[in-house]
Amino acid sequence: MGxxxxxQRLLNVLHQxxxxxxxxxxxxxxxNAAIVDVMNTTGHTLPDAHFDENLMALLAQDVARxxxxxxxxxxxxxxxxxxxxGSEIDYGSLACEPKISKEAFSSVGNVSFPEFxxxxxxxxxxxxxxxxxxxKDKRLDDPVIASITGPFTTAASxxxxxxxxxxxRTNGLGAHRVLEHVTEVLxxxxxxxxxxxxDVIALGDPTATGEILGPSxxxxxxxxxxxxxxxxxxxxxxxxxxxxCGDIKPIEKQIMNIRGDAISTDAMVNLKALKEAxxxxxxxxxxxTYLLEFGNPEKITQVTRRLLHDGIDIIxxxxxxxxxTTLSNINALTGTVKKxxxx
Amino acid sequence: MxxxxxxxxxDLTDAVVNLDEDKTRATAQQVITEGIDAFEAIDKGLTPGxxxxxxxxxxxxxxxxxxxxxxxxxxxxxxVLRPYIKGENNGKLVKIVIGVIEGDTHDIGKNLxxxxxxxxxxxxxxxGRDVPPDRFVxxxxxxxxDVIALSTLMTTTMEGMGEVVELLKAEGIRNRFxxxxxxxxLSQAYSNKIGADxxxxxxxxxxxxxxxxxxxxxxxx
Numbered sequence: 001m002g003x004x005x006x007x008q009r010l011l012n013v014l015h016q017x018x019x020x021x022x023x024x025x026x027x028x029x030x031x032n033a034a035i036v037d038v039m040n041t042t043g044h045t046l047p048d049a050h051f052d053e054n055l056m057a058l059l060a061q062d063v064a065r066x067x068x069x070x071x072x073x074x075x076x077x078x079x080x081x082x083x084x085x086g087s088e089i090d091y092g093s094l095a096c097e098p099k100i101s102k103e104a105f106s107s108v109g110n111v112s113f114p115e116f117x118x119x120x121x122x123x124x125x126x127x128x129x130x131x132x133x134x135x136k137d138k139r140l141d142d143p144v145i146a147s148i149t150g151p152f153t154t155a156a157s158x159x160x161x162x163x164x165x166x167x168x169r170t171n172g173l174g175a176h177r178v179l180e181h182v183t184e185v186l187x188x189x190x191x192x193x194x195x196x197x198x199d200v201i202a203l204g205d206p207t208a209t210g211e212i213l214g215p216s217x218x219x220x221x222x223x224x225x226x227x228x229x230x231x232x233x234x235x236x237x238x239x240x241x242x243x244x245c246g247d248i249k250p251i252e253k254q255i256m257n258i259r260g261d262a263i264s265t266d267a268m269v270n271l272k273a274l275k276e277a278x279x280x281x282x283x284x285x286x287x288x289t290y291l292l293e294f295g296n297p298e299k300i301t302q303v304t305r306r307l308l309h310d311g312i313d314i315i316x317x318x319x320x321x322x323x324x325t326t327l328s329n330i331n332a333l334t335g336t337v338k339k340x341x342x343x
Numbered sequence: 344m345x346x347x348x349x350x351x352x353x354d355l356t357d358a359v360v361n362l363d364e365d366k367t368r369a370t371a372q373q374v375i376t377e378g379i380d381a382f383e384a385i386d387k388g389l390t391p392g393x394x395x396x397x398x399x400x401x402x403x404x405x406x407x408x409x410x411x412x413x414x415x416x417x418x419x420x421x422x423v424l425r426p427y428i429k430g431e432n433n434g435k436l437v438k439i440v441i442g443v444i445e446g447d448t449h450d451i452g453k454n455l456x457x458x459x460x461x462x463x464x465x466x467x468x469x470x471g472r473d474v475p476p477d478r479f480v481x482x483x484x485x486x487x488x489d490v491i492a493l494s495t496l497m498t499t500t501m502e503g504m505g506e507v508v509e510l511l512k513a514e515g516i517r518n519r520f521x522x523x524x525x526x527x528x529l530s531q532a533y534s535n536k537i538g539a540d541x542x543x544x545x546x547x548x549x550x551x552x553x554x555x556x557x558x559x560x561x562x563x564x
Contacts, residue, residue: 090473099473162454166411169362212451214406250403290528293498322498 006070007143007199013282013313014200014239014261022308024315024337025284026063027202027241027264028073029147031320034059036095037327038066046076047091050098053130060135064142066327068334071143071200072135075128078149078204082157084125084185095323105159108167108174113181119188129192136197145241146198148190150205151225152213155182161207168213168221175221183225187232194236201233202241203260209246218251223258230259241284245319248274256281267291267318272310284314287333293322297332304336348379352388359392359416360399362409367392367416371423381427385464389420393462397547410455417462437557440483441492442470444503452526453494455546463550476506483520490553493539495526504529505537512538521556525549 004012004020012019026033039045042062049055060072077098079089086104105111119125128146135144149157155178156164168175190201208222230240242260244251248269255263256278264284265271271283287303288295295303307315315337321330351374358366367389374384396413399405405413441457443450450472457467470482483491493504504524511517521540524533534542540556543549 161451162411165408165451166415169408169412207451212407214403214408217406217408250406290498320497324498 005141007141010071010143010200010314011239014241016282021340022313022315022337023070024068024334025071025145026067026069026073026316026321027071027145027147027204027243028060029075029149029202030078030204030206031147031202031243031317032073032076033063033067033069033317033321033325033330034076034323035063035067035321035325035327035330036323038062039094041066045094047093047098050075050077050091050124051127053127053134056127056131057134060131061140067330068338069330070334071145072140073145073147073202074131074135075124075147078147078153078206079157080124080128081149081154081182081186081189084119084123084189085154085158085182087158097320097323100157103158103160107163108159108171108178111159111174111178113177116181116185116188119192125189125192129189129196132193132198133196143199144197145200145202146190146193147202147204148186148193148229150203150208150222150242151179151183151186151229152208152222153205154186155179156207158182165207165212168217172220179221179225183228186229190229190233191236194233194238198238200241201238202243202264203229204243204245206243206245209244210248210251211246214250215254218254219257223254227257227259234259241314243284252277262314264314264316265318271307271312275311282313284316285312286318287315289317289319289321289325292317292329292333293325295329297328300329300332301336304333308337308340347377348383351377351379352384355384355388355420356392356395359389359413359420360395362412362416364412364416364419367420368423371420375423375427380429381424382429385421385424385428389417389424390463393417393459397459401547407451407455411458414458414462421462436464436466437490437553438466438468438486438488439490439492439553440468440470440479440486440488442474442479442494443472444493444495444500444507445473445475450494452496452546453492456492456494456525456543456549459546459550460553465553476503476510479507480510480514484516488520489557490521490523492549492553493522493524495524496528498528501528501533504539508538521553523549523552523556 009019010023044059049059060074064072079098083089087100088102090099090101092098233240239261241262243264262282262284265286267288271285275283354370400410443453460467468486523541524539525543531542541552543552
């Protein structure tokens with residue numbers, strides 16, 4: 001087989017077709033690789049790039065060029081969705097990612113549901129959509145991955161998270177109503193991203209973990225909305241990567257019910273064992289971001305080789321990268337995957 | 344009387360474990376009506392209930408939503424019972440200043456630790472998330488805290504924890520406080536490195552750690 005280009009390779013893996021080797025990617029959003037080293041080199045910096053589609057597109061390309069990840073990923077935070085719903089955002093700094101400074105509501109009981117009339121022109125969601133369009137127009141070899149925060153996490157960024165998590169038990173109907181509204185908004189955002197050229201949608205739902213929710217709440221409050229969103233994206237023709245944070249053991253049986261095209265996991269998950277248990281699953285991951293920050297290139301190379309040897313389908317970091325991670329360490333990861341001998 | 348007392352204590356425990364705040368409050372009210380000692384009801388009714396919930400949480404029978412609802416039941420029971428605690432039992436509570444170090448997005452873990460500690464009878468002063476190191480020191484001095492509990496989920500903000508210890512040393516008040524750390528990227532080794540008193544990987548072990556650190560102290564509740 002001849003060498004595939006990065007877009008073909010990733011799409012083939014996601015469609016369970018033959019690829020010449022595993023891709024090495026970093027999906028953006030909560031897991032973005034806009035590290036300080038890259039930004040200081042190119043001058044395309046955060047937080048400015050959160051607001052400007054040109055800068056956002058340039059920074060996304062810088063990241064791919066310097067890190068060796070085989071995709072372009074936007075945005076560089078996971079607050080676009082909550083902001084769209086009315087939560088207050090602290091935009092952070094060069095080295096520190098944006099965060100929710102105040103959720104729009106303290107409880108599901110006092111949510112007012114505005115009729116959702118599509119994405120306003122001025123929102124940052126639109127900045128991301130425009131950045132995707134710009135990247136698409138460049139006809140790059142790398143796939144454009146647009147990252148979206150999952151329904152449960154977005155709901156828990158719209159409403160005080162501790163209260164929201166509790167209200168699954170004390171006000172289940174209210175929690176469902178919130179999740180339905182959030183999912184509707186996310187479907188619209190995702191659809192625009194696909195229509196404007198995103199090749200792949202990545203969903204990160206870091207509050208909907210097995211450790212926080214357990215199997216029953218995950219099944220009732222996370223899975224149906226995740227699947228609704230995935231189905232709607234699939235209808236538009238884009239594959240979906242789902243990243244699950246934390247230990248998946250409590251929800252392992254549910255993983256096969258997620259209708260995404262690949263499951264990305266945190267570092268503590270034994271992906272090899274997961275693959276053996278569920279051979280149809282397309283696995284992605286899961287190089288420790290702690291190792292990426294504090295390890296050395298030799299050790300990172302060694303762990304990356306093990307992931308390749310274990311037959312992990314897509315190689316990537318396991319979680320959000322620290323902005324002070326060095327380029328030499330990231331390049332040890334991406335370089336090792338690219339050196340894998342062609343079949 | 345003793346039979347009724349034992350039954351009410353068991354009812355309190357069961358109500359907490361069954362995540363029933365209304366039942367917990369009603370039973371606590373009955374404790375007061377019957378003239379039963381409020382402190383004993385907390386000690387032998389509410390506390391064993393929360394201990395069982397914590398154990399079920401450790402065993403992954405319960406998860407975070409259950410832990411939170413059980414804590415609300417305990418808070419409800421405490422609200423009813425606390426005004427009736429008499430005499431020496433109502434002495435100085437151990438005070439803990441807790442918060443997430445500067446630059447961090449997440450505070451679910453910190454909130455869980457706070458809730459477990461509160462349901463175990465500590466007075467917890469929550470300084471919130473994204474807190475600069477000097478704010479921890481100021482607050483601990485202001486309230487006369489016994490323990491400073493620092494949390495982070497991000498490697499980029501870990502250094503702020505060491506800074507808290509350094510600030511305490513610089514002011515010559517390091518020995519007045521136990522400093523404990525927790526959060527995903529941390530370890531006991533890191534705790535040792537920055538000169539903290541201990542590390543806890545989760546909410547329950549934070550409570551155990553504090554109990555252990557304070558055992559040698561005269562202020563134990």
